[in-house]
Amino acid sequence: MVRRPLGQLEAEVLAVLASAQGELSPADVQARLSGHPAYTTVNTVLSRLHGKQFVSRARRGRHFAYRTVVDEPRLVADRMxxxxxxxxxPCHALNQFVRSLNPDEEQLLRTVLDGDALG
Known part of the structure; x- marks a missing residue:
């Protein structure tokens, strides 16, 4: 199992929920995450995100199902x-950021900067 900062796991969970077509159970979220985090870890992250009002939840039997209530791309952009x-x-930080991009991400950034990106 790979250890990662909780903030990173929160971002990954939000990305999973944002890409879903509806509500997901903690088990559904866990199955879509890389690194195989424990069910209890995923459930804790979902509970924290609910407390921060980033996700909503509805009771489904004995468990909850979750969905995002925030615009995930906007949230990521705001954090950046x-x-x-x-x-x-800031110049050095941006330089480090750009140098850390893989070729696909670099091309995507170029597309955005050229004004050719959709969205």
Missing amino acids: CDHLRYASD
Whole structure:
């Protein structure tokens, strides 16, 4: 099992929910995540996201089913902007970010910057 920061797992869970066509149970979310996190870990993350009002939940039998209530791309963009705003050297931070992109991500960024991206 791969350990990752909780913030990263929260982002991954939100991405799974955002890509779903409806509500997902914790087991459904767990099955779609890489790294095979424990069911209890996924359930805890979902409960925390519910507390932060990022997801809604509805009782389905003995368990809950979850869906996002936030715009996940907007949330990710806001986090990126917040990190950049508080960087002591934003130019260096952006440079490091761009250098960390894989070729597909770099091409996507070029498409966005050229104004050719949909969305």
